[in-house]
């Protein structure tokens with residue numbers, strides 16, 4: 671399916687090859703069976719889906735298969751519900767994700783409180799197929815729907831003092847039984863440096879496989895930062911704040927030695943209790959090599975120029 675020549679002058683795109691392939695398939699399927707309805711149901715008109723992105727020279731030979739939908743929806747980390755990955759779907763089945771007001775503010779010129787459904791409708795749907803690498807050494811390839819966070823950031827008009835962004839997940843122990851355990855520090859929070867947040871790969875995701883997110887995957891809207899360990903990709907967001915100081919993050923607060931703020935996928939920096947040099951991809955039996963920045967180094971390495979990645983883990 672590969673039409674890009676290694677030396678072609680395609681410089682502007684960061685979209686992985688599987689997306690290129692899948693979008694054409696999707697557009698064909700849409701025409702034949704009306705799967706575009708799934709997008710319409712999310713408040714996004716199918717006509718707003720942008721034109722077919724092209725692959726980058728670095729990604730063209732990967733040809734990685736998508737993880738099947740059943741696996742994406744039934745093998746989850748979402749500690750607010752349970753620590754048992756195979757049980758999250760069941761525990762989250764009745765999670766109420768509408769209405770879902772999101773408070774967006776902090777050091778911005780245009781703060782807003784907006785329902786997730788309106789936020790989703792506000793920006794054109796983009797399909798992004800990304801690798802997801804959990805710090806626990808399993809990985810998937812997930813076809814997300816969403817919009818790049820920089821589009822929202824631009825509309826917020828960040829003030830010059832804003833250097834970081836903080837995200838917070840819903841706090842609701844009645845709906846989320848895992849939050850009844852005081853051994854964790856709820857609510858779940860995450861953060862990025864503002865330049866990381868502005869990167870085009872950084873996605874606000876509201877769908878998978880052309881359908882709205884299931885609760886266990888982070889409905890109604892979550893973050894996806896594909897070059898970082900999965901725990902940075904915070905689910906079911908209710909609050910977004912721009913800050914001057916580096917925000918506290920959930921796993922870093924619980925165990926700073928094991929989980930840093932940056933959490934960039936790095937096979938050269940082992941977790942204190944296990945190696946990070948390889949991973950097991952969902953659907954595969956053997957191990958595959960883990961790639962620096964999860965394979966997105968060409969796009970993101972410049973964000974960390976001059977930084978010691980062993981210190982800033």
Ligand SMILES: Nc1nc2c(c(=O)[nH]1)N[C@H]1C(S)=C(S)[C@@H](COP(=O)(O)O)O[C@H]1N2
Pocket residue numbers: 745746747748749750802803804805839858886887888899900901902903904905906
């Ligand atoms: N609010 C919240 N977000 C979360 C988590 C969580 O427990 N709570 N788990 C993280 C971890 S460890 C991973 S690997 C990914 C898993 O996303 P997935 O279940 O969609 O694969 O979500 C991340 N986001």
Ligand SMILES: [Mo]
Pocket residue numbers: 747803804805806899900901
């Ligand atoms: Mo994870």
